Amino acid sequence: MGKNLLHFLQLLLALIGLQALELAAAPVALDQxxxxxxxxxxxxxxxxxxxxxTLAATxxxxxxxxLMRAIRETSALPAPVDALADELAGDxxxxxWSRYGxxxxxxxxxxxxxxxxxxxxxxxxxxxxxxxxxxxxxANSDNPGHEALLSFWLNHFxxxxxxxxxxxxxxxxIRSMADAMQADSFEALLRASFFHPAMQIYLDNDxxxxxxxxxGRHAISRGKRIGINENLARELLELHTLGVDGGYxxxxxxxxxxIITGSDVxxxxxxxxxxxQVGAVRRGYFLFDPRRHDFxxxxxxxxxxxxxxxxxxxxxxxQLMTEHPSTARHVATKLAQRFLDDSPPxxxxxxxxxAFRNSGGRISATLFALxxxxxxxxxxxxxxxxxxxIDYVLSVARAVCGDLPVSNSQALxxxxxxxxxxxxxxxxxxxxxxxxxxxxxxxxxxxxxxxxRDVARGRVQFEQPGTTGSPSRRQLEQxxxxxxxxxxxxxxxxxxxxxxxxxxxxxxxVEKSTLLLSSPEFMRR
Amino acid sequence: xxxxxxxxxxxxxxxxxLSLGRAWAWQGGGEDTGRLLVIFLRxxxxxxxxxxxxxxPQLALLRPTLTRAVLAQGVPLGDSGFAAHPSCTALxxxxxxxxxxxxPCAGTIDQSRSHFQAQDIFELxxxxxxxxxxxxxxxxxxxxxxxxxxxxxxxxxxxxQGAAMPEIAPLESSSFNLPSGRLLEALRQAHAGEPTGEALxxxxxxxxxVASALADGSMERSAGRGAAAVSRFARMARNxxxxxxxxxxxxxxxxDVAGFDTHADQEDLLxxxxxxxxxxxxALRQELGASEWRKTRVLVCxxxxxxxxxxxxxxxxxxxxxxxxxxxxAVRGGRMLxxxxxxxxxHLQEGRDLPVLLDWRDALSSTMQDCFNLSDxxxxxxxxxxxxxxxxx
Numbered sequence: 047m048g049k050n051l052l053h054f055l056q057l058l059l060a061l062i063g064l065q066a067l068e069l070a071a072a073p074v075a076l077d078q079x080x081x082x083x084x085x086x087x088x089x090x091x092x093x094x095x096x097x098x099x100t101l102a103a104t105x106x107x108x109x110x111x112x113l114m115r116a117i118r119e120t121s122a123l124p125a126p127v128d129a130l131a132d133e134l135a136g137d138x139x140x141x142x143w144s145r146y147g148x149x150x151x152x153x154x155x156x157x158x159x160x161x162x163x164x165x166x167x168x169x170x171x172x173x174x175x176x177x178x179x180x181x182x183x184x185a186n187s188d189n190p191g192h193e194a195l196l197s198f199w200l201n202h203f204x205x206x207x208x209x210x211x212x213x214x215x216x217x218x219x220i221r222s223m224a225d226a227m228q229a230d231s232f233e234a235l236l237r238a239s240f241f242h243p244a245m246q247i248y249l250d251n252d253x254x255x256x257x258x259x260x261x262g263r264h265a266i267s268r269g270k271r272i273g274i275n276e277n278l279a280r281e282l283l284e285l286h287t288l289g290v291d292g293g294y295x296x297x298x299x300x301x302x303x304x305i306i307t308g309s310d311v312x313x314x315x316x317x318x319x320x321x322x323q324v325g326a327v328r329r330g331y332f333l334f335d336p337r338r339h340d341f342x343x344x345x346x347x348x349x350x351x352x353x354x355x356x357x358x359x360x361x362x363x364x365q366l367m368t369e370h371p372s373t374a375r376h377v378a379t380k381l382a383q384r385f386l387d388d389s390p391p392x393x394x395x396x397x398x399x400x401a402f403r404n405s406g407g408r409i410s411a412t413l414f415a416l417x418x419x420x421x422x423x424x425x426x427x428x429x430x431x432x433x434x435x436i437d438y439v440l441s442v443a444r445a446v447c448g449d450l451p452v453s454n455s456q457a458l459x460x461x462x463x464x465x466x467x468x469x470x471x472x473x474x475x476x477x478x479x480x481x482x483x484x485x486x487x488x489x490x491x492x493x494x495x496x497x498x499r500d501v502a503r504g505r506v507q508f509e510q511p512g513t514t515g516s517p518s519r520r521q522l523e524q525x526x527x528x529x530x531x532x533x534x535x536x537x538x539x540x541x542x543x544x545x546x547x548x549x550x551x552x553x554x555x556v557e558k559s560t561l562l563l564s565s566p567e568f569m570r571r
Numbered sequence: 572x573x574x575x576x577x578x579x580x581x582x583x584x585x586x587x588x589l590s591l592g593r594a595w596a597w598q599g600g601g602e603d604t605g606r607l608l609v610i611f612l613r614x615x616x617x618x619x620x621x622x623x624x625x626x627x628p629q630l631a632l633l634r635p636t637l638t639r640a641v642l643a644q645g646v647p648l649g650d651s652g653f654a655a656h657p658s659c660t661a662l663x664x665x666x667x668x669x670x671x672x673x674x675p676c677a678g679t680i681d682q683s684r685s686h687f688q689a690q691d692i693f694e695l696x697x698x699x700x701x702x703x704x705x706x707x708x709x710x711x712x713x714x715x716x717x718x719x720x721x722x723x724x725x726x727x728x729x730x731x732q733g734a735a736m737p738e739i740a741p742l743e744s745s746s747f748n749l750p751s752g753r754l755l756e757a758l759r760q761a762h763a764g765e766p767t768g769e770a771l772x773x774x775x776x777x778x779x780x781v782a783s784a785l786a787d788g789s790m791e792r793s794a795g796r797g798a799a800a801v802s803r804f805a806r807m808a809r810n811x812x813x814x815x816x817x818x819x820x821x822x823x824x825x826x827d828v829a830g831f832d833t834h835a836d837q838e839d840l841l842x843x844x845x846x847x848x849x850x851x852x853x854a855l856r857q858e859l860g861a862s863e864w865r866k867t868r869v870l871v872c873x874x875x876x877x878x879x880x881x882x883x884x885x886x887x888x889x890x891x892x893x894x895x896x897x898x899x900x901a902v903r904g905g906r907m908l909x910x911x912x913x914x915x916x917x918h919l920q921e922g923r924d925l926p927v928l929l930d931w932r933d934a935l936s937s938t939m940q941d942c943f944n945l946s947d948x949x950x951x952x953x954x955x956x957x958x959x960x961x962x963x964x
Contacts, residue, residue, distance in 0.1 A: 250835045253884040271636055273883020277834040280684070280889065290685045291700075296921065299684075432766075466725065473829065474614075476687050482766070487727045488739055488774035491767050492747035495758060499750060549761035557754045564758065566765040 076110040076414055080426075086540055087426040088112060090571035091385055093190025095441035095538055097449045100190065109417045116191025117230050117410055127186045127451045130510065134179035134455065136172060139218045143331065146214060149315030173213030178455040180220055180469045181462065185440050185452040195409075196224050197436075198384055200469065202377075203239035203286060204477035205248040207470035211311075212244050215331075216470050219244040222330070232377060232407035233368040236286060240364060241332040243311040249278035249475060256307040256340035274340070279303035281475045282367065289379075292372030294347065301346040305363045308339030308356065327357055334360070374402035378412060380480075385413075386422055387431065388481040394419040432482035433571050435465035438494060441571070442501055442563055443508050445538035447528040453510040461506065465493055491569075498563035502530040502556045530559035539568055605901075605942030606815065606867045608824040608855070609707070609935070611693070611728075612848070614831030615686060616873035617887045618894025619925070621659050621845050622673055626652030629914035634881045637838065648673070651907040658842035661849030665856075665898055666905055674908040677895035677934055678875055678927035684889035686832065689874035694730035696932055698956050706932075706953055707825055708733030710939060713949045720823035721780075723811050730825060736769040740781050742810040743803070747778045784817035785810065802847035804828055805854040812858030815867075822943065831873060835884040852898055865900030868938050872896070872931065878923050879914055892925035895934055901941075908934075908962060932957035 080088060085104040089096040092112065096104070104112060123131055136142070145152035146165065154161030184193045200223055207216040219242050226238035239245050246252040254275040255262050265272045279302035283294050310326075310333040318328075327334040334357040344351040344359070347366050351359050367373060378398035382390035397415040405411035416422055425431075433441065439461045443452045452458065462468050472478050479485065500506050508528040532555060536542070539562060542550075546565045550558050562568065623641045624630055631638050645654030646663035653675065655663035665671035680698055681689035688700055696706030707730040711720035722731050725741035749755060755775075762768030807826070815821055828848065833841050848871070856864050876893025897908065909929035912918035920926045932954040939945055939953070941963075950957075 250884060250886075253835055255883055257883070271881070271883060271885070275834055275882050275884045275886070276888050284683075284685050284687075290683050290688045296684065474686065474832070483729075483732060484726065486766060486770055487725070488736065488770045488777060489725050489741050489747065491762075491770040492749055492774045492778075495750065495771075496748055499754075543761075545763065546761045549757040553753065553757055557757070560750075560754060561757055561761060566762050566767050569767055 075108075076417055077108045079106045079108055080104065080112075083540070084426045087429045087571075089190060090429060090437075090441065091426075091431070092116060092194045094184060094194070094437060095444035095571075097444055097447075098537065099449045100188075110414070112191055113410060113413055113417070115189060116195050118228055119189055119192065120224065120228075121183055121187035121189045121192050123183065123186045123188070124451045127182060127453055130453055130455070131179050131182050134175045134182065135217060136175060139214075139221075142172065142214055144314040147211065147314050147331075148311055149313040151314070169211070169213040173207050173216055174459075176217035176220070177207060177468055177470055178459050179217070181440075181458040182452075182455040184436075184469075185443055185458060192224075192227075196220075196227055197469065198381070199223055199227060199235050201472070201477035201480075202380065203235065203245065204472050204475055205239075205242075205244045205470065206473050206475075208473070209248055212247055215242070215244040215247070218242070218331070220470070227409075230408050230410050232373075232402070232409065233365065235409075236364055236368060239286070240282070240306075240360075241329050243331045246278070246309050246311060246332065249281055250275045251278035251306060251309050252311050254278075254303065254307050254309070255338050256304065258342070259307065259339055260337040261335075262338065274300075274303050274307060276300060276303040279306060282306075285475055285477075287367035287376065288370050288372040289376030292370065292376060298346055301344040301351075302363060304340040304342070304344055305346060305351065305359050308334050308336055309360075310335045310338060368407050371399075371403065374399045374407070377407075378402055381412060382416060384480045386416060386419075386425055388483070391419070391421050394421050429571050431571050432486055433569055434478065434480060434485055435467040435490070435493075436462050436469070437571055438569065439465065439497070441538070441568070442498065443528075445535045445563065445568075446501055446530050447508050448534050448538075450509065450528055452508045452528070454508050455510075457506055457508055461497060465490070465497075491564075494569060495560070495564045499560045501563060502559035504529065530556070530563070532559055532562065535559060535562050539565070543567055604866055606822050606824070606863075607938055607942045608811070608815075608826070608867060608869045609730075610848070610851075610869060610871040611730075611825065611827040612831050612871065612873040613686070613690060613827050613829045614833075614873070615689075615875045615877055615889055616831045616893055617833055617837065617841060617877040618675055618873070618892075619876070619879065620837065620841055620887075621656055621662075621894055622648065622653045622675060623656065624652055624675065624911065624914065625654040627914045633879050633914060636885060637881045637887070640838070640842075648907075649905055652911075653907065656842065656845065658845040659849055661846075661853045662896065662898075665852065669905040670856075670900060670902055671896060671898040671904045672902060672906050672908050673897070674895045674929045674934070675911050676876075676892035676909060676925050676928040677872060677931060678892045678929075679931050680927070681875060681891075684875065684891075686874060686889070691729060693872075693874050693931055694728060696730070696935065696954050698932070704733035705730035706935065707731045707823060708735070708737060709953045710823055711737075713945055713953060714822055714943060717820060718822040718943075719820050720825070721777075721814070721818075721821045723807065723814075723824065723826040728825060728827060736766075736773045738773060738777050738780070740777050740814060742781075742807050742814070746781060747774045749774060749778060780818055780821075781814055784814040802850050804847045805850035808851035808854040809858045812855050812863075816859060816863055833877070833886045834882065834888060835886040837886040856898075856900075861900065868897065868899040868902060868942055870895070870897055870934065870938055872934070876925050879919055879925060880923065890924035891920050892927045895929060895931075897934075897938065903963065909960075929962065930958045930960065933960045934962055937962035 082105045085101055086096045089100055089104055144150060154165060187193045205212060205219060207213060222238050222242050226234045255272045257273055262272055276299055280299045283299060284290050288294055312328055312331045312333045325336045336356050339356055341354050343353045346363055349366060379395050382395050382398060398412050401415035402412045467478055550561060620637055623638060625642060625645060641654055641656045644657045646660055647654045648663060648666050662671060679689060679692045681692045691700055694705045695702045707720050719738060722728055722737055722739045723742055724739055727737055727739060731737040759771060762771050815824060830844050852869060859867060872895040873893050875889060875891055877887035877890045882888055916922050936950045936954045936957055
């Protein structure tokens with residue numbers, strides 16, 4: 047025997063070893079039901095924290111089911127919150143735009159200073175309520191993955207709600223991006239953001255006018271200074287698609303700036319007939335006006351654009367950018383950084399990049415590659431991403447309210463505003479940072495401790511006065527109201543760390559709640 | 572305070588927290604009592620709008636609308652051929668008093684014209700786009716035990732990122748307002764050994780620093796309705812000056828101001844921002860007092876300048892070389908630093924931007940040398956691979 051048996055045993059051992067290794071590294075099976083620990087982490091990663099009901103519903107779901115629901119379905123809100131959300135949304139957007147958009151019928155004449163001031167105030171209030179509404183929806187959605195993913199795209203294609211008429215447009219921008227998300231395609235999102243006046247206005251492209259276009263020549267002949275503005279073109283390449291090291295140069299920026307001339311915002315006071323006469327094309331509230339477009343030849347990302355193409359070349363440029371390999375890498379990296387780790391493992395980013403490319407930019411395929419990575423599974427067992435301020439505030443609200451509605455949107459607005467991360471209020475087009483280095487600072491930690499203490503003392507009311515006692519509330523068997531109940535908080539957090547548990551000794555119950563809500567583990571997701 | 576910041580830093584050092592290998596400051600025989608404040612203007616300041624080369628005949632052709640104000644009412648800047656925009660009158664007066672110098676063509680090696688990449692390059696100070704530490708963090712290490720750096724921002728700017736949790740004092744927000752007693756001790760225990768714990772300890776230390784400086788309730792807050800319009804930055808500058816004056820250990824300071832990305836209709840927007848900057852520098856000078864102002868050097872600069880030509884929408888797009896200001900009681904002011912070759916197309920980068928004639932690392936390292944008497948090797952650790960053009964500040 048001797049040698050042969052030894053070989054056999056070695057082979058056997060090697061096989062067993064291999065199998066053990068494979069088991070250890072086995073990724074989260076896309077179609078394997080999630081454990082409670084995984085579900086809790088998933089609800090914090092693609093959502094704003096678990097509640098008893100969402101945790102029960104998500105435990106046993108597969109990651110694929112969770113993600114496909116996030117992409118394909120919208121959010122439903124509990125009845126009282128839904129009514130509040132409608133109230134915050136205000137008048138239908140079409141009505142508002144026909145009144146106060148360019149050429150609107152309710153705009154006071156230029157000389158009417160008090161009228162103009164009142165209008166500006168109305169703009170500001172309207173914009174603020176859209177942001178409040180967004181927070182309300184994020185906090186109360188029955189489909190938290192949908193809201194987390196939508197927030198990612200709204201931040202990727204960031205617009206600033208404070209700029210001019212964007213105060214009116216921001217609600218519609220959020221809706222348009224949510225609709226586009228259901229197509230499960232990066233190009234759909236890129237197009238929805240590009241063809242929305244909020245983006246055109248934000249990055250000045252509605253003001254860009256080709257000097258040799260019909261309106262350009264006319265303006266020049268009257269001594270006006272006009273020309274091309276390259277702001278949106280640059281950010282399209284740098285931030286929305288290829289990324290700063292994506293392999294384009296200044297000539298591409300300039301070519302793209304020329305390609306996207308002709309972009310304008312729809313005016314309510316111009317009739318469809320007039321638009322047709324000049325050959326303008328309306329897409330929602332975006333208007334392509336050929337009289338502003340540069341019809342010359344261009345070369346963009348190595349491709350020749352023949353003269354005279356007009357709107358079609360915008361479509362072509364957006365498609366070229368979507369298909370560029372750098373876009374796959376850029377988007378995959380950002381997704382991995384938001385949903386996995388500040389420095390995601392190279393192989394995860396590569397797998398996601400490949401999935402993006404092979405699927406023609408499908409969001410689900412790209413995120414499936416993330417879910418299938420061992421790193422993602424490990425991260426669900428031990429979450430370590432530092433929460434962004436908005437994640438933190440909403441997860442505190444969720445932990446304190448459990449399944450009760452978080453109906454006080456003003457309280458959310460105030461808290462998130464203090465921590466400098468209001469949705470749609472980022473002034474620069476890069477969107478908010480998603481990494482620890484962007485947020486962890488002495489001030490951040492102090493702010494969170496202060497906020498946790500205010501919540502624990504009952505000084506932050508997450509329920510809107512007047513909504514208590516609603517039927518949905520009675521149906522749920524919960525401790526009364528959104529109070530910092532320690533057991534409820536612990537249920538949201540999961541098992542605290544040993545150090546945290548030890549630090550709780552000798553504290554009053556308010557102090558305990560403060561500490562739990564500002565513990566190191568609750569600052570991570 | 573239960574734990575002194577210095578003890579904390581020592582502990583962090585002992586734990587290997589400062590893994591970059593802290594170099595001990597080289598203390599030469601000369602004066603090392605200087606102070607440097609860097610004011611970083613985010614967004615890409617259009618330097619040609621602020622300080623304009625009015626003697627260059629190209630200027631009015633390239634910028635027909637944006638030069639109207641400076642041509643009509645600009646304040647001449649000595650014999651430099653430049654004039655200050657009316658909104659920069661306060662800065663021009665400092666120039667005339669010999670306390671402010673400027674370079675019209677300063678900048679980084681950034682070629683991307685991306686705000687974010689250019690700001691990263693500026694703040695890292697290594698000539699790279701990525702790296703573990705920013706130049707302020709490395710400079711703080713070189714200053715040694717007794718001297719510290721502070722950032723008057725709410726977050727931690729890349730310039731301050733490094734091995735140790737930096738000191739930040741966000742003077743615009745309310746104070747840290749931490750709990751005290753039993754709860755604070757429990758929080759410290761729960762966060763011990765975590766990055767959040769390091770931040771908490773730093774917050775405790777900074778709260779004490781700021782409290783001592785503004786103890787008399789003199790912290791200036793936003794003016795209420797109807798109060799005299801003092802710009803936000805001027806208010807902040809006064810508070811910065813108080814904190815610096817009361818804490819001689821703070822030798823390096825940093826603050827950033829946003830709002831300089833002016834692609835459209837920049838005339839009023841930028842005039843307001845520049846007036847506010849000028850008010851801030853004057854407020855700083857006043858609040859520091861003459862003897863402290865003599866020790867202080869203020870370096871103002873942005874991630875890049877903007878296109879020489881104005882664009883079609885009354886603004887300017889991203890460019891390269893831009894304006895750098897150096898102010899202070901001991902600065903040899905009233906002059907232009909580095910060169911200016913004019914606006915002729917042959918002298919422009921890619922036919923559209925001012926070139927960079929003064930490397931930001933040279934500007935910063937020269938100023939640091941004047942403030943702190945740092946050795947060349949120490950400066951090499953802060954700004955490796957800098958071109959070594961000595962700038963006498």
